[in-house]
Amino acid sequence: MSARIGVVTFPGTLDDRDAARAVRIAGGEPVELWHGDDDIKGVDAVILPGGFSYGDYLRCGAISRFAPVMNSIIDGAKGGLPVLGICNGFQILVESHLLPGALMRNESRHFICRDQKLRIENADSMWTRDYFKNQEIVVPLKNGEGNYFADPATLDMLEGEGRVVARYLDVNPNGSARDIAGIRNERGNVVGLMPHPEHAVESLTGPTTEGLPFFTSVLTSLVSA
Amino acid sequence: MTDTVSAAQANPDASQPFAELGLKPDEYERIREILGRRPTSSELAMYSVMWSEHCSYKSSKVHLRQFGEKAPKTDALLVGIGENAGVVDIGDGWAVTFKVESHNHPSYVEPYQGAATGVGGIVRDIISMGARPLAVMDPLRFGPLDAPDTRRVLPGIVSGIGGYGNCLGLPNIGGEVVFDATYLGNPLVNALCVGSMRHEDIHLASAKGIGNLVVLYGARTGGDGIGGVSVLASETFDADGPAKRPSVQVGDPFMEKLLIEATLEVLHAGLVEGIQDLGGAGISCATSELASNGDGGMNVWLDRVLLRDQTLSPEEILMSESQERMCAIVTPAKLDEFMALIKKWDVEAVVIGEVNASGRLTVDWHGEQIVDVPPRSVAHDGPVYERPYHRPSWQDSLQADTPDSLPRPTDGEQLRATLINLIGAPNLASKAWITDQYDRYVLGNTVLAQPEDAGMIRVDETTGRGVAISTDCNGRYAKLDPYNGAKLALAESYRNVSVAGAKPLAVTNCLNFGSPEDPEVMWQFSEACRGLADGCLELGVPVTGGNVSFYNQTGDTAILPTPVVGVLAVIDNVDKRTPMAWSAPGQIVYLLGDTRDEFAGSEWAHHVHGHLGGLPPVVDLQRERVLSEVLVAASLSGTIAAAHDISDGGIAITLTEMAMKSGIGVKASVPAGFDPFVFCFAESTGRAIAVVTAAHESVFIASCSTAGLPVTRLGETGGDAVEIVGQFSASITELRRSHEATIPAIFAN
Secondary structure, eight states: OOOEEEEEEOTTBOSHHHHHHHHHHHTOEEEEEETTOOOOTTOSEEEEOOBOGGGGOSSTTTTGGGSHHHHHHHHHHHTTOOEEEETHHHHHHHHTTSSOSEEEOOTTSSOEEEEEEEEEOOOOSTTTTTSOTTOEEEEEEEESSOEEEOOHHHHHHHHHTTOEEEEEOSOOSSOOGGGEEEEEOSSSSEEEESSOGGGSSOTTTSSOSTTHHHHHHHHHHHHHO | OOOOHHHHHHOTTOOOOTTTTTOOHHHHHHHHHHHTSOOOHHHHHHHHHHTSHHHHOTTTHHHHHHHHHTOOOOSOEEEOBTBSSEEEEEETTEEEEEEEEEOHHHHHHSHHHHHHHHHHHHHHHHHTTTOEEEEEEEEEEESOTTSHHHHHHHHHHHHHHHHHHHHHTOOEEEEEEEEOGGGSSSOEEEEEEEEEEEGGGOOOOOOOSTTOEEEEEESOBOSTTTTIIIIITTSOOOTTSOOOOOOOOOOOHHHHHHHHHHHHHHHHTTOOSEEEEOBTBHHHHHHHHHHHHTTSEEEEEGGGSOBSSTTOOHHHHHHOOOSSEEEEEEOGGGHHHHHHHHHHTTOEEEEEEEEESSSSEEEEETTEEEEEEOHHHHHTOOOOOOOOOOOOTTHHHHHHSOGGGSOOOOSHHHHHHHHHHHHTSTTTSOOHHHHTTSOOOTTSOEEEOTTSSSEEEESOTTTOOEEEEEEEOOHHHHHHOHHHHHHHHHHHHHHHHHHTTOEEEEEEEEEEOSOTTSHHHHHHHHHHHHHHHHHHHHHTOOEEEEEEEOOOEETTEEOOOEEEEEEEEEESOGGGOOOSSOOSTTOEEEEESOOOOOOTTOHHHHHHHOOOOSOOOOOOHHHHHHHHHHHHHHHHHTOOSEEEEOOTTOHHHHHHHHHHHHSOOEEEOOOTTOOHHHHHHOOOSSOEEEEEOGGGHHHHHHHHHHHTOOEEEEEEEOSSEEEETTTEEEEHHHHHHHHHHHHHHHHOO
16 A cells, blocks of 8 residues: 555645646645644645745745644644645744744745755755755746855754755855755654656656655655554 | 715816826726716826736737737637637637746736736636636746846745745746846736636626626735736836835735635536636726626725724725635626535625616715726727837847848857857756646646656547647847747747647737837837738637736837747547657657748857847748648547657757757757768757658658658657767766756845
8 A cells, every 4th residue: 555645735725736746756745734624634744845835925935834734734743744845834834833943935936947956965864865865856837036144053953963954056046044945843754846847757847756755755664653 | 085976067076186196188088988077086096007918908909909800710719809719619619728828027016926926916817707726837047047136036926926826836838048137127927727617607897787796805905016016017117217116016915815716616516707816906897897897887886895904994995906816707697506515615705786777887975975997998999099119229120130140150169169158048947946846746637847848738538639829929039020029929828739640720929129109119019910910810820818918118228129939739549649758769860941041039049159230030920830731630540659749949959958858868960961060959840850660761751741841850768968969979977967957056045
């Protein structure tokens, strides 16, 4: 039986279908989760997809963080449930305090969409173990507020504990501190990522298929758990 | 005090500000005749906005009829001109709807919101047909790149398109960015949306079924954009004219996203009898069109409309162009279920009216009747003008001023310099600074996006069935000869989808012109319509709908006539698409078609010499059709590795674009008997570069010969430069430097 991966739809979520497709291609079973429902249907892992939940009003992710479904996800994450937040999902994870730091407006003050080179810095998280450390990949990046910020002590802590999951290579597209593209929690079950691996799972539509291991990783993690 | 029907009867001679609302005296008289009394102020508001040029097409109607009259016979058209958007059958039970519209004037006044709401409006047209929007494209025109006002307008327009479209979750897959001095005071912002649905999900804007309810849902109605459409789209920006510049509408893409999801859910649940989006003329337009297309009667309780601003008068509510609103006709039995699904998406809805058998559109305001009109007289039977037109006095001298005497490059070094100059010319330079602000990946079905020749979207994930779209227009050609200029726009768009391997099916257009009150502009318009209708008939692709934008002129200076043509094409399996660029060294490069000494209206004449004169390139639609058939067949059989349209800038530009995209160079020879300059830069149409591997070469050449398509071997891919043998070589690095520097030099901080 394949693992059941929940994909949450908030009002204004855009990449939910893409995340579900990526789960399917990876061999998992995507399960639709609704923001207003605190039942997460017993899923084995959760993806918070990209988009503009609540129109990014107030602050990206600030309203979604209070959705009923987040109560169950936050509880689950604290108990080891694998959670991947992509783009707006990453913003929701930092607003939920499952991950440290904040995501600010891009340094250029423009939305940017580009094929972005990354280095996988940590292949120990539940969402990156099908990569090898220092593997270089190209996946789409598209955000207006992807400029990762944290105080120097937090950044040092993240670096020291190997919790920087992915780093921008060649170009830092949004001004992120220390070129950080993604981070994980201490336990490695929660990962926040600004680029979009779900858009790099088919050679037909993506620049590469190098995003797919994020989705196979969690299946591997669940089997070995 | 509210003006009511009984007050209008009691007080028939009250003077009314019809002229301020843009109505002519004879139009006002006609309203009085229709009603048999003076209109109430609410009725006057409705007629004035619905009879505006923008809503009624009163100056263009007589010319647009040709698109129906000359329409080619086709089984592909499921819904034709007149609905919110045309619908085309693409096979396997799939239907596709697409349309392009202008938002030119609002975007000049307020670039961000003007462009944003342009995207919003066209997307609602697509939803209201029952389709899920798949992608957007934006053909844009600006004044000179380095003009101060372009610096004001362009970044705002680009941010607005991105800000709205990105938040809405629709990939932006193409379009155009063109610079010309005539657009300085009149930038063009056209927006195209394409959507798909199953045949059984097609919905139309009609209010049928006596007793059915009219539900308004979406954003609340506010004071934004009151009179926006009629006033902004019908008057030029005259320095000392009256201050008729009401607020441009403000968009909320988040609400629009909710509206898409909520609408598709109620449509798929079978809860909707008829549906209409609210755009220009707001409630006036939606209710009168629904009633006019339906059983003929409707009563509206206007005081039930949910308001953002409680002080709005009934006239303002009727005219408000607040964005992100839809109107649905729902049976009483299904109302609860409808309301529950709308509420699921946190969208507000309210019943504002009822379909009845009165044959009249009546509107009540707190128990008093303020509107009582025949709906057709508002929605469909507006004035029709046969505006006078004549060939401009300057047309002959313009055509006589050919580019033949312009100094041409005479040796390899000059040709090389010309290429490096042209590849960095504003119209040919990389538009990445713009398109990188648009999400092209969302929804995960984007197969091709800019800078490819066409945008391509996968419609069916199981079978791979998809569509390709391109929009094109060379306004300089249209100025030189509007009849053939429109055909050339069609030809280029048709060719652009064909090189990608998709079979052209249908056409949409956005006809951007100066003032229809200028007989010379009106001649350009009539010629362009005639050319496009003739061209569509010859190519067998029907026009499914479109939009006209007049009054794009500042003082006496009209924009270049700009009939933007969008061609929709189908591809059975997107896996078979043909990319624009070669993928490996050692691939063989062929030129398809004939090259002639044609430079009038060319990018070379424009950029290098600032010259516009002569006759545009010869248009040969039979050749275009053959070229298309060969390219589509080669894509299907897998005998072609890449193909790229040859248009602005000629062969040298085409080869350079392919090389820059792939990162691999090319070595091409000038065919015997050709002048190297003509070979490199002439803009003869009906041509493409085709790339094949050695294994498929003989089959491909045979297919061209069988079709009677001229095919010339130019050379092979390889190296890191574009080399024209015996003439010059330019490295990809150097070409990219020129290509990529131009736009950021102006706009990057």
